[in-house]
Amino acid sequence: xxxxxxxxxxxxxxxxxxxxxxxxxxxxxxxxxxxxxxxxxxxxxxxxxxxxxxxxxxxxxxxxxxxxxxxxxxxxxxxxxxxxxxxxxxxxxxxxxxxxxxxxxxxxxxxxxxxxxxxxxxxxxxxxxxxxxxxxxxxxxxxxxxxxxxxxxxxxxxxxxxxxxxxxxxxxxxxxxxxxxxxxxxxxxxxxxxxxxxxxxxxxxxxxxxxxxxxxxxxxxxxxxxxxxxxxxxxxxxxxxxxxxxxxxxxxxxxxxxxxxxxxxxxxxxxxxxxxxxxxxx
Amino acid sequence: xxxxxxxxxxxxxxxxxxxxxxxxxxxxxxxxxxxxxxxxxxxxxxxxxxxxxxxxxxxxxxxxxxxxxxxxxxxxxxxxxxxxxxxxxxxxxxxxxxxxxxxxxxxxxxxxxxxxxxxxxxxxxxxxxxxxxxxxxxxxxxxxxxxxxxxxxxxxxxxxxxxxxxxxxxxxxxxxxxxxxxxxxxxxxxxxxxxxxxxxxxxxxxxxxxxxxxxxxxxxxxxxxxxxxxxxxxxxxxxxxxxxxxxxxxxxxxxxxxxxxxxxxxxxxxxxxxxxxxxxxxxxxxxxxxxxxxxxxxxxxxxxxxxxxxxxxxxxxxxxxxxxxxxxxxxxxxxxxxxxxxxxxxxxxxxxxxxxxxxxxxxxxxxxxxxxxxxxxxxxxxxxxxxxxxxxxxxxxxxxxxxxxxxxxxxxxxxxxxxxxxxxxxxxxxxxxxxxxxxxxxxxxxxxxxxxxxxxxxxxxxxxxxxxxxxxxxxxxxxxxxxxxxxxxxxxxxxxxxxxxxxxx
Numbered sequence: 001x002x003x004x005x006x007x008x009x010x011x012x013x014x015x016x017x018x019x020x021x022x023x024x025x026x027x028x029x030x031x032x033x034x035x036x037x038x039x040x041x042x043x044x045x046x047x048x049x050x051x052x053x054x055x056x057x058x059x060x061x062x063x064x065x066x067x068x069x070x071x072x073x074x075x076x077x078x079x080x081x082x083x084x085x086x087x088x089x090x091x092x093x094x095x096x097x098x099x100x101x102x103x104x105x106x107x108x109x110x111x112x113x114x115x116x117x118x119x120x121x122x123x124x125x126x127x128x129x130x131x132x133x134x135x136x137x138x139x140x141x142x143x144x145x146x147x148x149x150x151x152x153x154x155x156x157x158x159x160x161x162x163x164x165x166x167x168x169x170x171x172x173x174x175x176x177x178x179x180x181x182x183x184x185x186x187x188x189x190x191x192x193x194x195x196x197x198x199x200x201x202x203x204x205x206x207x208x209x210x211x212x213x214x215x216x217x218x219x220x221x222x223x224x225x226x227x228x229x230x231x232x233x234x235x236x237x238x239x240x241x242x243x244x245x246x247x248x249x250x251x252x253x254x255x256x257x258x259x260x261x262x263x264x265x266x267x268x269x270x271x272x273x274x275x276x277x278x279x280x281x282x
Numbered sequence: 283x284x285x286x287x288x289x290x291x292x293x294x295x296x297x298x299x300x301x302x303x304x305x306x307x308x309x310x311x312x313x314x315x316x317x318x319x320x321x322x323x324x325x326x327x328x329x330x331x332x333x334x335x336x337x338x339x340x341x342x343x344x345x346x347x348x349x350x351x352x353x354x355x356x357x358x359x360x361x362x363x364x365x366x367x368x369x370x371x372x373x374x375x376x377x378x379x380x381x382x383x384x385x386x387x388x389x390x391x392x393x394x395x396x397x398x399x400x401x402x403x404x405x406x407x408x409x410x411x412x413x414x415x416x417x418x419x420x421x422x423x424x425x426x427x428x429x430x431x432x433x434x435x436x437x438x439x440x441x442x443x444x445x446x447x448x449x450x451x452x453x454x455x456x457x458x459x460x461x462x463x464x465x466x467x468x469x470x471x472x473x474x475x476x477x478x479x480x481x482x483x484x485x486x487x488x489x490x491x492x493x494x495x496x497x498x499x500x501x502x503x504x505x506x507x508x509x510x511x512x513x514x515x516x517x518x519x520x521x522x523x524x525x526x527x528x529x530x531x532x533x534x535x536x537x538x539x540x541x542x543x544x545x546x547x548x549x550x551x552x553x554x555x556x557x558x559x560x561x562x563x564x565x566x567x568x569x570x571x572x573x574x575x576x577x578x579x580x581x582x583x584x585x586x587x588x589x590x591x592x593x594x595x596x597x598x599x600x601x602x603x604x605x606x607x608x609x610x611x612x613x614x615x616x617x618x619x620x621x622x623x624x625x626x627x628x629x630x631x632x633x634x635x636x637x638x639x640x641x642x643x644x645x646x647x648x649x650x651x652x653x654x655x656x657x658x659x660x661x662x663x664x665x666x667x668x669x670x671x672x673x674x675x676x677x678x679x680x681x682x683x684x685x686x687x688x689x690x691x692x693x694x695x696x697x698x699x700x701x702x703x704x705x706x707x708x709x710x711x712x713x714x715x716x717x718x719x720x721x722x723x724x725x726x727x728x729x730x731x732x733x734x735x736x737x738x739x740x741x742x743x744x745x746x747x748x749x750x751x752x753x754x755x756x757x758x759x760x761x762x763x764x765x766x767x768x769x770x771x772x773x774x775x776x777x778x779x780x781x782x783x784x785x786x787x
Contacts, residue, residue, distance in 0.1 A: 043343060044339075044341055044342050044343035046342060048378065048619060048620070050629045050630060050632065050633045051378070051620040051622060051633035051636065051637070052633075053377070053378065053379065090379075090380060090383065091380075091381075091382075091383030091384070091385065091386075092381065092383070092642075092645075093379060093380055093381055093383070095379050095380075110379055111379065111636070112379040112380070112381075112636070112638065113636050113638070114636065114638040114641060117635065117636055120632055120635055120636055121636055123632065124629060124632040124633065124636065127629060149629065150627075150629070152626065152627075152629060152630055152633070153622070153623050153625065153626040153630045153633075154619075154620060154621060154622055154623075154630065154633055156368075156619050158342075158343075160343040171343075175368065175618075175619065178614070178621070178623050179695070179696070181366075182696075183533065183700065184366055187700075190532070191361065191362065194357065194361045194362075194529075195357070198353045198357060224357070224362060226353070226354065226357065229354055232358075232362075234362055244623065244625065244626075254363070
């Protein structure tokens with residue numbers, strides 16, 4: 001990599017002099033692999049494919065989960081060998097939750113169904129569970145492995161990383177679209193209007209086209225100062241998505257921090273974005 | 283040392299027997315408390331996840347405080363988070379597996395709630411402070427008028443909110459009785475949707491006997507076509523809306539993902555007895571070069587508009603297309619994270635088969651219809667407390683009728699631009715057309731047309747009577763003229779109470 005490239009990667013707008021290299025760990029999320037600073041930890045994560053929420057949970061959590069559900073449990077359907085499953089009722093919703101121990105993780109699927117369609121939900125959820133492959137980053141990634149299915153017309157991912165010792169937070173989300181989303185994070189003037197309405201101000205720090213993982217998106221950096229609040233900076237990168245294409249979903253990456261941690265956010269941002277790559281479908 | 287006695291204010295004329303003439307006596311007049319209870323409009327109550335104190339985040343990274351009108355909360359959770367329909371749905375309805383659950387949210391208030399101010403939008407506090415600081419003059423001799431606010435879960439069925447309010451009225455009376463020794467009734471003051479809640483508490487939930495009177499401001503008595511406009515096009519830009527309204531969403535997908543999934547939102551739609559300012563039953567028209575081609579509802583807005591799926595694009599090859607773009611809700615917008623578009627593989631088809639968004643929407647619609655029918659029965663008169671006074675806002679452009687104008691379409695393909703809506707269709711020749719939602723031009727408070735706000739008006743109401751004032755919807759009670767009228771209304775209702783108690787003396 002050329003010297004100029006390293007400057008952007010490591011230090012971003014903070015400047016090259018004195019900037020430290022950000023150590024990254026690779027995390028596979030949905031159809032993408034992201035380099036995440038070692039100093040950040042995922043605090044929440046959710047993935048959905050074919051309308052089935054799928055997670056890798058820690059072992060042993062099933063008993064706790066069953067205790068939580070308690071009297072909400074309606075039935076315990078028989079699914080594939082090694083799959084534990086329950087139907088439970090949450091208000092008027094009938095929800096299937098099933099899990100299977102796969103390697104070091106308990107892969108859990110959650111799907112709701114209208115009354116009378118339980119069998120369809122069991123088949124769909126069972127297929128998703130069965131398509132899980134441990135230790136791969138090809139397919140629809142959920143952490144320690146991936147669901148080798150699709151791409152579906154209905155996939156979404158949301159993950160939040162937070163700084164271990166800073167106010168930095170990065171949200172990464174994807175969602176398949178029927179047509180490109182040209183609205184989200186695209187109207188700075190409207191946001192400026194909101195800030196002014198609240199008695200504050202918004203400063204545009206950067207707005208430009210930027211390609212990430214081969215996808216042409218738009219990057220916007222703003223700082224927001226509101227009365228009585230610590231000034232904040234927010235960086236966004238938005239890819240509008242390609243209609244009906246699970247491998248090219250709408251993508252939003254949102255980095256935020258207090259203005260005091262702006263340099264840390266910039267360094268994390270400039271390390272993360274170039275690191276993002278698509279993962280093979282199969 | 284005088285011997286103390288207490289006499290209720292309305293019994294001061296009665297003979298006091300058995301007083302020792304050898305002792306001094308001090309007679310204290312016990313004043314009656316009539317709590318003034320303010321009930322806010324939709325989205326005017328802060329909501330949180332039950333079992334939390336509203337602080338911190340849940341496992342999904344969402345705030346435990348799920349709705350607040352605090353500027354910082356709105357900016358960070360809705361505006362600068364660029365919260366789309368999916369996120370808004372998660373905040374207020376639940377995970378994609380969940381549909382509306384009345385227990386998903388609760389009022390973010392103290393336990394016990396105290397004066398209830400914490401649970402409601404801070405902008406309302408200005409008016410409540412005016413009430414609290416007002417010198418009630420001679421009335422102070424007999425009455426104490428403590429000020430309370432009762433927030434409610436506005437996402438829920440108004441009937442449940444009415445039941446909740448009825449219980450809070452009991453608790454407030456009990457609390458006030460402990461302080462003054464005498465309290466039997468409250469006066470309710472409602473804003474917007476709070477009007478439906480207060481009427482429900484009074485006329486359906488059995489609290490009428492504990493209410494001295496109800497003062498309504500800018501109530502959508504027969505509903506508001508503006509709610510339809512906003513579901514299709516987002517919160518509009520033609521009015522000088524405040525931060526709260528703007529934060530609700532500037533396009534149809536954001537608004538539908540919330541209001542389409544909660545009964546409370548649907549209960550603001552025009553009901554079966556709604557009439558336009560021209561006293562017409564049909565409030566939705568599609569016009570071509572000034573000629574009305576479609577005029578709805580023919581009979582029943584539920585059957586003709588709300589239960590009709592909004593299909594916003596024509597089916598390929600179908601000429602003329604039959605797609606009903608004017609329906610209230612586009613099913614694809616109800617649960618964006620699980621949208622199951624046609625096509626795809628066998629598993630996509632299974633996902634589509636399991637989608638229950640539309641049936642659940644219809645269930646919520648049933649709750650709306652039941653409330654509408656009960657509060658405003660067809661062929662009857664809208665139910666209201668016997669001592670009611672109403673204020674209708676005028677002077678602002680409001681949606682009394684929905685008009686979509688047909689235009690030829692060469693390039694448009696997005697049915698949901700910011701603050702707009704276009705329904706696409708084809709004619710018999712296969713030519714493309716778009717029905718474009720028009721901005722409103724009728725008179726009201728910016729949200730509720732005067733024909734709906736004034737639907738409870740009764741001739742010869744006692745002073746200060748039902749009034750129509752130049753006031754905007756959301757900040758109505760910040761208007762000095764509205765405040766003056768409300769104070770007169772409270773005074774009139776307290777005097778009414780005085781005369782009722784002193785009858786025959």
